[in-house]
Amino acid sequence: MTKIGYARVSTLEQNLDMQLDALKGEGCKQVFTDKVSGVKSSKPNFTKLMEYLRPGDTIVVWKLDRLGRSTVQLIELIEDLKKKGVNLKSLSESIDTTSATGNLFFQFMCILAEHERNIIRERTSAGLQAARARGRRGGRPKGLNERYQLIAPEVREVYEKNTRSTEEIRKMFSIKSQPTLYKILEFAGADVKGFAKKRKGLTK
Known part of the structure; x- marks a missing residue:
């Protein structure tokens, strides 16, 4: 070893x-x-x-x-x-x-990983239902890779705090473009249009 x-x-x-x-x-x-x-x-x-x-x-x-x-x-x-x-x-x-205790830590983290995925699925489902209720068609944004899907809840959390510009958020999470950022937010179930109206002073 x-x-x-x-x-x-x-x-x-x-x-x-x-x-x-x-x-x-x-x-x-x-x-x-x-x-x-x-x-x-x-x-x-x-x-x-x-x-x-x-x-x-x-x-x-x-x-x-x-x-x-x-x-x-x-x-x-x-x-x-x-x-x-x-x-x-x-x-x-x-x-x-x-160690044996360390192996339990591994198992716990695997359980936490599954829990994280379930949260993502639930948030995505809730977002899609909300979008349908507003008359928008839902679905997974095309070209959204696995890393973006995993960080989507955190990106949404930062975005909805309304304390950082979209450019700062992109740099923070290494998101390549503005359209991709909005795809990630839509995937996480964020009301992008609603929050965009509140962010005019921050968005660059």
């Missing part, structure tokens, strides 16, 4: 030293690092880490939020690790999936 560390900070100004010291102290012979926001989907060296992993290896992190800032991101990752036969250890939360 090989311990492989992963460390991440959000900006170029932040320092990785504390995380690196902790990972080396845990016995990680190799550590991958990124300097990028946790909400961004593109983390170059984390991608390399996932390609490097082999069954039986263990990813070690200082805290779980180094792997992703959202529940959806973490659930996706844990499911991928389970399929690869890779373990996970978080030093701050004392989580170690090489």
Whole structure:
């Protein structure tokens, strides 16, 4: 079994030293690092880490939020690790999936993943019913990939808080275009037209 560390900070100004010291102290012979926001989907060296992993290896992190800032991101990752036969250890939360307790953690996260999917399905169904009631035809927006479907509830939550412009939301969730953002919101059951009227001062 090989311990492989992963460390991440959000900006170029932040320092990785504390995380690196902790990972080396845990016995990680190799550590991958990124300097990028946790909400961004593109983390170059984390991608390399996932390609490097082999069954039986263990990813070690200082805290779980180094792997992703959202529940959806973490659930996706844990499911991928389970399929690869890779373990996970978080030093701050004392989580170690090489132990019996850690295996229960894996199982719990799988249950949480299914719960998250059910919520998405329920919200989508409610959104479609509301759209039909207003005389609009529903259905899954064409070209909406799985990642966008998974983040849709979080995108809707941020959008409906009305504190960020649509451009800021796109950057936060790495959404490629304005039409795609609206497809995601429609998928999540958001009343896009209704909220758009309230956002004139924020929308760019």
